[in-house]
Amino acid sequence: MKKQKYSRVLFLCLLLCLTTATAAWAIVEPPPEVYVGDYADVLSAETEQLIIEENERLEALTGAQIVVATVDFLDGMEIEDYAYTVFNEWGIGDAEKNNGLLLLLVIGEENYWAMQGDGIYRALTSGMLDEYLFTYLEDDFAVGDYDAGVAKVFQAFVDWYDNYYQLNENTFPSNDVISGSNNYEENEDIDGGGLVTFIVFIVVLVIIISIIRRNKDRENRKNNSHNYPNNPNYPNSYPNMSGGSMNSGRTFRPYIYPRTSSKPRNTTRPQSKPASFGGGSSRGGGAGRSSAAGLGRSIGRSIGSSVGRSFGGGRSRGGGAGRR
């Protein structure tokens, strides 16, 4: 019976692993060279070298990365979704500036897509991407000369970056850096309702206690009325140790402790720092958030480090342009 249960559990685990592993196979691993992943084997060594050299220059100056990836098929995924996943899982571009660009060619499906990073999507709009692709890539792609098309469009993208960052003139433009932090400040009174409830509860408690005490006092006074002098039921006085009478004409009343303040205690919570969301996740980019299925998937950074390069951790919010 136990064996049956155990094997059932094991079977379910294997099934789960298989499901997740299948999903992992759809998204290619980050390429060792970082900047170019020619999984469909359509690019020449010269084009790959051009891509690597220009990227090294760009990244050193601006943190930008223009990654070119070629695959054969998407295993049923939509090309935009695939590009979005690749972009954010690999973490293309600088983590703070989010200025990466992905050019994805899907040879077996005769399709391509370009997606820009979050930090430049207003400067390099999807419409502009579409124009670049149509002008520099489409004609060669349509006749199967993928290498020539990639080389032309890649160079056009490099020229755009050079112009955007004014690299030719050796000046440093003021870029709008999109902060990775979420400016949402949690309302410190987020449990304002709870605080009010607590205060009301304290007030009510104090009222109840005071009513009970008043009633007790009243009862005590009733019961202890015979303690007062001139009362016929004045109790016998007890002799003190020195032989005299303790009372000696003085009245004994219980000591009445001063009442505590009825003001509620200060229950305001100390001001905590505004919550900041996204800092870690945006910096992590694909690497930090590579929680997608993948048995033993290695992360871009760990692979890239062996050749001194790595993805920058940038992110994209999607969109882009392709062969519509």
Add this chain to the structure above:
Amino acid sequence: MKKGWLRDRKVAIVITIIIMILSTGFGAHRSLENRGEYAEWVFYHGSYGDGGGIQSELDTRAGLASNLLIVAGRYLDDEDEAVQRLKNAREALVQAEDIGEKYIANEELSQAADNLAQVLNACSLTENDRRYQRGIIVEMESANEIIGHDEYNTLANAYNRNVLGSFPANILKEIVGVEELETFN
């Protein structure tokens, strides 16, 4: 007389019960609504607080629709059905107040824009205008794709399921009038 009434134990108990009920209701309402506030904030401000939420993309799409109408105006009458349809769809999106309305208006905007683009394809557009038309459609589709990746729906569903759907919130929400968040779909 008044003093005696306030000192009455029964009156105190009744007052206590009333205050407890009211404060529970008030507190529950505030607390539940506050929990849903972040999801709504993301809709308008984006996950990273950079104004890149769904609302921003909807505004972009409305703007792009205006641009397309300008291009169309050079080739089609103002009374043209396709032109009117896009105008109305754009207006509806701009006027939409709640999230459900925005979604419906956005869907209609997509269809109206595609329809107008098809009509324009049959016209003899200049090279510039053809480039403009294509670019605008690409941008509108791109904005829709960005909307599709936004995490608002995930947050709203999580709030509806995990906060309002669990005990005792699932009972309290009916009493104190807290509604589920609308999702953008």
